Amino acid sequence: MKTATGPGLSSLVREQLEKPSPIRQIMKMAERQNILAMGLDPAQVISFGGGWVNHAAPDEFQHAYQSIVSDPDLFHKSGGYTATLGDMECREQIARFEAHLFGVPRLGPEHIAIGMGSTQLTHDLFRTLLDPGDTVLLLDPTYANYEGQLAFAVPGVKIVRLRVLDPETWSYLPETDPAGVAREFARLFDAHRPRLVLFGAPDNPTSQVVPQALADVMLAKTADSGAWLAIDFAYKCQYFQTPPAYYAWSPADRPNVVGIHSNSKWARSLGRRLGWIEAAAPVVDALERVQQCSILCPDTLSQMTMARYLQGAIASGSLRTYVDAANALYKNAARVTLDAVDRHLGRPRLTPFGGLYTVVDIGTNADAFVPKALKATGVLVVPGGGFGPSLTNGVRISFGPLVHDTAKIDEGLARLGAWMRSTNP
Numbered sequence: 144m145k146t147a148t149g150p151g152l153s154s155l156v157r158e159q160l161e162k163p164s165p166i167r168q169i170m171k172m173a174e175r176q177n178i179l180a181m182g183l184d185p186a187q188v189i190s191f192g193g194g195w196v197n198h199a200a201p202d203e204f205q206h207a208y209q210s211i212v213s214d215p216d217l218f219h220k221s222g223g224y225t226a227t228l229g230d231m232e233c234r235e236q237i238a239r240f241e242a243h244l245f246g247v248p249r250l251g252p253e254h255i256a257i258g259m260g261s262t263q264l265t266h267d268l269f270r271t272l273l274d275p276g277d278t279v280l281l282l283d284p285t286y287a288n289y290e291g292q293l294a295f296a297v298p299g300v301k302i303v304r305l306r307v308l309d310p311e312t313w314s315y316l317p318e319t320d321p322a323g324v325a326r327e328f329a330r331l332f333d334a335h336r337p338r339l340v341l342f343g344a345p346d347n348p349t350s351q352v353v354p355q356a357l358a359d360v361m362l363a364k365t366a367d368s369g370a371w372l373a374i375d376f377a378y379k380c381q382y383f384q385t386p387p388a389y390y391a392w393s394p395a396d397r398p399n400v401v402g403i404h405s406n407s408k409w410a411r412s413l414g415r416r417l418g419w420i421e422a423a424a425p426v427v428d429a430l431e432r433v434q435q436c437s438i439l440c441p442d443t444l445s446q447m448t449m450a451r452y453l454q455g456a457i458a459s460g461s462l463r464t465y466v467d468a469a470n471a472l473y474k475n476a477a478r479v480t481l482d483a484v485d486r487h488l489g490r491p492r493l494t495p496f497g498g499l500y501t502v503v504d505i506g507t508n509a510d511a512f513v514p515k516a517l518k519a520t521g522v523l524v525v526p527g528g529g530f531g532p533s534l535t536n537g538v539r540i541s542f543g544p545l546v547h548d549t550a551k552i553d554e555g556l557a558r559l560g561a562w563m564r565s566t567n568p
């Protein structure tokens with residue numbers, strides 16, 4: 144098939160162009176020109192759509208950037224390539240960061256591959272671990288990007304889903320029916336023999352964590368049958384309760400477990416692209432080969448800064464203070480959000496373990512609900528269907544962008560609730 148301007152695009156891309164990310168579609172709807180076209184005043188729009196954080200990066204982190212950029216020799220150095228797996232000093236500091244904050248034992252630079260954020264790393268990890276025709280087990284619901292990432296990285300990969308949200312009772316099944324979920328996991332695993340099991344902790348969009356007992360079942364099953372178990376820790380530093388023990392699992396002890404990590408959320412560094420994989424040394428070595436062809440090396444300035452910042456902030460204790468203060472902020476924003484959902488919407492929702500989100504049952508198809516709600520109220524939420532079929536009648540509400548503006552959380556949900564009561568959408 145030819146395009147208007149040249150030869151045809153690949154069939155994989157053509158297929159994926161037909162399935163754009165549902166979240167990106169919604170965020171496009173909230174762009175200024177589209178808001179104006181709807182006859183809304185952009186200044187009045189309240190968005191619960193963004194999957195991003197809005198607290199300040201650590202001061203010392205900013206100072207570390209300044210000290211590098213203002214020094215001619217260091218700035219020159221920051222314009223050079225690092226090793227494909229990242230700068231050794233930065234890999235060492237990341238290992239210390241994990242030991243310091245979460246008690247991950249025996250982690251060394253040989254277990255760490257640095258990349259340009261966890262999105263790129265996840266793509267390269269899929270390429271590293273999977274073959275066409277393999278099966279991957281995901282949760283329902285879970286992060287909406289995995290499906291597209293899998294399709295691009297490993298064409299022909301099959302996905303099976305373990306349901307963790309009961310759409311009837313709006314309960315998180317691993318908490319309310321742990322034995323039933325463990326049984327269903329074992330059944331799906333034995334029936335489909337996935338090569339990779341992947342979940343987020345806490346997950347996007349539920350902000351729930353897989354309990355330790357279920358993680359143990361997943362570990363035993365995957366380890367026994369030579370499969371991988373990957374945990375996406377994009378929100379690892381955002382927790383409102385004591386994290387489960389697997390936050391301290393080390394690839395030194397569990398060679399089939401892979402951690403996917405990101406600087407985006409905890410340090411408010413979404414645009415300063417830096418993430419890392421924690422895995423057994425052979426996986427890291429294999430990622431080096433893959434990254435030679437995808438990024439050549441991660442961003443040098445970001446790595447130099449991260450190494451410099453962590454060295455000082457671990458020694459002074461300011462890293463822990465910073466993470467604790469950010470957690471207190473998000474815990475408060477989560478509390479305001481839940482109060483407002485209960486008062487204004489009066490609909491079932493989940494209580495976040497950490498992260499930036501809750502999901503609310505709106506009792507009707509959310510794909511139809513969300514554009515109507517935006518037009519009528521100027522309030523944007525994300526329809527749940529893209530995260531998995533269990534969320535077809537649910538929406539994701541993100542309090543991350545409004546963490547310093549909690550009055551808007553209440554105002555937005557009050558507007559939405561008033562409209563829902565008046566129209567019964």
Ligand SMILES: Cc1ncc(COP(=O)(O)O)c(C=O)c1O
Binds near residue numbers: 263346404417
């Ligand atoms: C579960 C999850 N993983 C990964 C990412 C992407 O992170 P990064 O900025 O490191 O690419 C996100 C972003 O929202 C996410 O929600």
